[in-house]
Amino acid sequence: MHASEVEEIATLTETTCFHCHEICQDDTIEYDEKAFCCHGCKQVYQLLNDNSLAEFYVCDVNPGKAPSAQNFEFLNNPHFQDKLISFSSQGVSKVNFHLPAIHCRSCLCLLENLQKLNSGIVKTTLNFGKKDLTVWFQEDQINLGQIATLLASLGYEPLISSDEVSKEKRKQVNHQTQLFIKLGIAGFCAGNAMLFSFPEYLGIEDGSLKQLFGYLNIALGSLAVFYSGSDYFKNVWAHLKLGKMTIELPILIGILVGYGRSVYEVFSHTGAGYIDSVSGLIFFLLIGKWFQQKSFDFLSFERNYKSYFPLVISKLEGGKEVNYPLNEIKIGDRLIIRNQEIIPADAVLISGSSQLDYSFVTGESEMVRINAGNSMYAGGRHTGERIEIEIKKELKQSHLTQLWEQQAFKDPLHKTENWENFANQVGVYFTVGLLSLAIIVGSYWLYTDPSRWSNAVVSILVIACPCALAISYPFALGQGIRWLAKSNFFIKDIQAFERMAQVDTIVLDKTGTLTLPSTLEPIAKLTRELSSSEWSALYSLALQSTHPMSRQFVRYVPEKQLIVPLEKFTEKTGKGLEAIIEGVEYRLLNAKYTGHRVPKDNNYIRSESQLYIQIGGISVGFIEFPWVYRAGIEVMIHQLQAKYRVYLLSGDKQAHAGSILDWFPDPSTYQFECSPMDKMRFIQSLQEQGHRVAMIGDGLNDAGALRQAHVGIAISDDHLHFTPASDAILKGEQLAQLPKYLVFSEFGLKLIKLSFLLSLVYNAIGLSYAVQGNLSPLIAAVLMPINSISMLLIANLGMSWKGHALKS
Amino acid sequence: MEIMYVMIALSLLMAVGFLLAFVWSVKNGQQDDLITPAMRILTEEKTNKPL
Numbered sequence: 001m002h003a004s005e006v007e008e009i010a011t012l013t014e015t016t017c018f019h020c021h022e023i024c025q026d027d028t029i030e031y032d033e034k035a036f037c038c039h040g041c042k043q044v045y046q047l048l049n050d051n052s053l054a055e056f057y058v059c060d061v062n063p064g065k066a067p068s069a070q071n072f073e074f075l076n077n078p079h080f081q082d083k084l085i086s087f088s089s090q091g092v093s094k095v096n097f098h099l100p101a102i103h104c105r106s107c108l109c110l111l112e113n114l115q116k117l118n119s120g121i122v123k124t125t126l127n128f129g130k131k132d133l134t135v136w137f138q139e140d141q142i143n144l145g146q147i148a149t150l151l152a153s154l155g156y157e158p159l160i161s162s163d164e165v166s167k168e169k170r171k172q173v174n175h176q177t178q179l180f181i182k183l184g185i186a187g188f189c190a191g192n193a194m195l196f197s198f199p200e201y202l203g204i205e206d207g208s209l210k211q212l213f214g215y216l217n218i219a220l221g222s223l224a225v226f227y228s229g230s231d232y233f234k235n236v237w238a239h240l241k242l243g244k245m246t247i248e249l250p251i252l253i254g255i256l257v258g259y260g261r262s263v264y265e266v267f268s269h270t271g272a273g274y275i276d277s278v279s280g281l282i283f284f285l286l287i288g289k290w291f292q293q294k295s296f297d298f299l300s301f302e303r304n305y306k307s308y309f310p311l312v313i314s315k316l317e318g319g320k321e322v323n324y325p326l327n328e329i330k331i332g333d334r335l336i337i338r339n340q341e342i343i344p345a346d347a348v349l350i351s352g353s354s355q356l357d358y359s360f361v362t363g364e365s366e367m368v369r370i371n372a373g374n375s376m377y378a379g380g381r382h383t384g385e386r387i388e389i390e391i392k393k394e395l396k397q398s399h400l401t402q403l404w405e406q407q408a409f410k411d412p413l414h415k416t417e418n419w420e421n422f423a424n425q426v427g428v429y430f431t432v433g434l435l436s437l438a439i440i441v442g443s444y445w446l447y448t449d450p451s452r453w454s455n456a457v458v459s460i461l462v463i464a465c466p467c468a469l470a471i472s473y474p475f476a477l478g479q480g481i482r483w484l485a486k487s488n489f490f491i492k493d494i495q496a497f498e499r500m501a502q503v504d505t506i507v508l509d510k511t512g513t514l515t516l517p518s519t520l521e522p523i524a525k526l527t528r529e530l531s532s533s534e535w536s537a538l539y540s541l542a543l544q545s546t547h548p549m550s551r552q553f554v555r556y557v558p559e560k561q562l563i564v565p566l567e568k569f570t571e572k573t574g575k576g577l578e579a580i581i582e583g584v585e586y587r588l589l590n591a592k593y594t595g596h597r598v599p600k601d602n603n604y605i606r607s608e609s610q611l612y613i614q615i616g617g618i619s620v621g622f623i624e625f626p627w628v629y630r631a632g633i634e635v636m637i638h639q640l641q642a643k644y645r646v647y648l649l650s651g652d653k654q655a656h657a658g659s660i661l662d663w664f665p666d667p668s669t670y671q672f673e674c675s676p677m678d679k680m681r682f683i684q685s686l687q688e689q690g691h692r693v694a695m696i697g698d699g700l701n702d703a704g705a706l707r708q709a710h711v712g713i714a715i716s717d718d719h720l721h722f723t724p725a726s727d728a729i730l731k732g733e734q735l736a737q738l739p740k741y742l743v744f745s746e747f748g749l750k751l752i753k754l755s756f757l758l759s760l761v762y763n764a765i766g767l768s769y770a771v772q773g774n775l776s777p778l779i780a781a782v783l784m785p786i787n788s789i790s791m792l793l794i795a796n797l798g799m800s801w802k803g804h805a806l807k808s
Numbered sequence: 809m810e811i812m813y814v815m816i817a818l819s820l821l822m823a824v825g826f827l828l829a830f831v832w833s834v835k836n837g838q839q840d841d842l843i844t845p846a847m848r849i850l851t852e853e854k855t856n857k858p859l
Contacts, residue, residue: 181830
């Protein structure tokens with residue numbers, strides 16, 4: 001039997017749900033001549049159809065999302081009411097929900113017509129880019145909890161974020177608006193100043209008109225310099241106070257000298273000044289600043305452990321369950337934890353039993369069995385029946401949260417502390433060089449021809465402004481961020497992009513990063529039902545092996561099985577197991593060994609994840625386990641090893657490592673059984689040896705290392721899910737492309753250096769006039785914009801050229 | 809050449825008018841969301857008929 005036939009059998013029985021388009025697993029529900037995978041989906045369809053909202057299904061392809069039964073009644077707690085309701089007047093309130101599930105035009109059709117579903121809702125407005133929904137509702141008819149529950153039941157479960165993050169976002173938005181206005185005003189000033197400089201360009205001699213234009217230019221220039229350029233004053237001053245020189249210092253000197261000279265010339269009736277060049281420069285600089293502020297509103301790079309925890313807990317009070325916000329946990333509280341919920345603080349299990357999954361918190365992939373009386377640590381995900389726990393430690397003192405008390409988390413600037421970006425490094429030399437040149441030339445003229453010294457010094461300072469770096473920098477790196485985002489690699493800011501280009505050491509986490517997350521269920525595609533004696537035989541066979549697949553299989557086998565004796569057991573490394581049990585030959589085989597043509601999937605190599613079963617020489621199908629390495633990981637590791645020092649860290653035991661160790665021949669390059677703290681210290685010690693480290697991890701257990709590293713890249717399979725605080729978020733399936741992305745970031749930095757050289761050529765031309773004291777405003781007005789625009793073009797074209805190559 | 813003074817005054821007045829309109833539109837949040845309105849226009853006017 002061939003794999004293609006197996007596939008065929010599978011497709012014959014598959015029906016897709018009319019609403020969510022997922023494969024209907026168990027029993028299909030028929031309604032209105034359409035198939036639905038669950039009652040939830042059917043109800044959504046019914047609701048939409050009854051309220052004449054069925055347009056939802058025609059607006060876009062596959063719009064539906066499986067609904068969630070999550071109850072949001074807890075939002076009616078005053079704690080959340082205050083946080084969420086942004087405005088309230090005359091019984092009508094306004095609330096903002098973040099709905100990560102928004103994905104297509106149909107979502108818009110539905111969400112902006114919510115008032116048809118509930119008359120308490122007055123109006124809704126959707127912001128598609130941010131995936132935010134603003135709802136105006138009547139307080140006496142519907143409450144927050146009901147709205148959120150309604151949204152969840154339609155498949156749009158709101159994500160209620162912790163307050164710190166949302167505050168940070170608001171500040172950012174405010175800053176963006178400010179910058180936008182400054183940019184507009186700078187553009188206005190630059191354009192009009194150029195217009196008023198026209199008589200000067202053309203050599204028109206009309207005294208009174210020239211005078212008027214001069215004054216108008218001064219007015220425009222003052223607005224551009226002191227309002228639009230105000231950030232330069234603030235930043236330069238802040239850095240000078242710390243004793244630091246940045247690239248902004250020579251820029252500000254150039255701007256101020258040019259402006260001051262212009263004011264002098266206009267008021268003393270000696271010339272027209274450089275206002276057009278100065279305001280044009282500010283305009284270009286601000287475009288650069290605006291361009292680099294690409295923010296991914298739907299992502300969060302700043303999450304801490306609190307956003308991983310549940311928002312509410314159900315406390316047991318006098319035999320009744322009461323919901324409280326998370327931060328009201330006290331020692332001694334009795335809590336109820338249900339299947340798949342997370343333990344919020346260190347506790348002791350009172351009743352029931354639990355399988356705890358700590359993989360996200362510690363990196364240990366094995367489940368831990370907990371019985372009544374045993375302690376459980378915060379962050380573990382509970383699987384099993386409803387349990388009752390008693391809190392032993394407060395939230396902040398928990399085992400897990402200790403990590404956030406480390407220095408790296410308290411100091412927001414620690415990443416930039418020991419790291420200078422290229423622009424600022426050059427900025428120091430540039431400033432010193434420029435000032436010395438001005439002094440030398442100035443003193444030369446003072447001796448030979450005193451009438452020319454001030455002219456020469458002013459021209460040098462104006463024309464040599466390092467706008468190349470200030471403009472090509474944000475454009476090249478901003479473009480870089482945009483191109484990488486198209487490949488689902490989201491970088492927080494251009495500084496992180498630059499740090500990535502300078503990395504020489506890469507540290508990889510194993511569980512969840514190189515392997516796929518444990519949350520996926522194995523899929524069995526068997527051609528027939530297996531009898532219990534057959535299961536027992538296979539179970540006994542698999543028990544003999546320590547291969548990760550066999551361990552997976554052991555865990556997968558339905559119930560506790562009898563162990564039966566084996567004859568002629570053989571294990572062929574990388575191929576499979578075989579043995580004769582009660583006269584029948586049983587085999588568990590890797591797909592390669594069966595000779596099947598293996599269909600490749602985007603997410604992982606199937607041949608690594610499928611376990612074929614043969615009984616008596618006949619194939620009975622296969623079981624696909626998700627807990628294997630991602631596609632192309634082996635190639636990726638080899639590529640990285642050729643260029644970087646590559647380390648592997650894992651919270652797991654070495655015995656679970658499997659074939660991954662074949663890729664790390666040097667035992668000093670891997671470390672097992674690392675606690676989250678160990679990982680962080682490992683990175684720290686590498687940094688102390690002078691290495692620039694990129695950490696690639698996924699779970700909370702990597703949070704410290706991600707924070708400590710020069711660049712922390714969080715791997716996420718679904719960006720709606722929690723990712724620890726990081727500098728970049730990379731979609732899991734793209735991980736194998738990482739070497740390409742690193743090369744791309746290096747290219748970005750090379751491009752900047754190249755444009756810097758080119759701008760030095762422009763500067764040399766300008767300076768050759770300037771040192772003679774002959775720089776006319778016209779030459780300045782031509783050279784400076786040409787310089788800026790060519791920087792802009794090089795940055796954009798260069799990055800787009802490489803970016804296209806990145807995609808193909 | 810006296811006409812120039814009037815024209816300059818007029819041109820500045822117009823430019824300032826546009827600038828103020830721009831500042832107002834930014835502050836008013838019109839530049840905040842440039843995606844959704846483009847999508848909204850395609851959906852709003854349709855009559856909702858059941859399937």
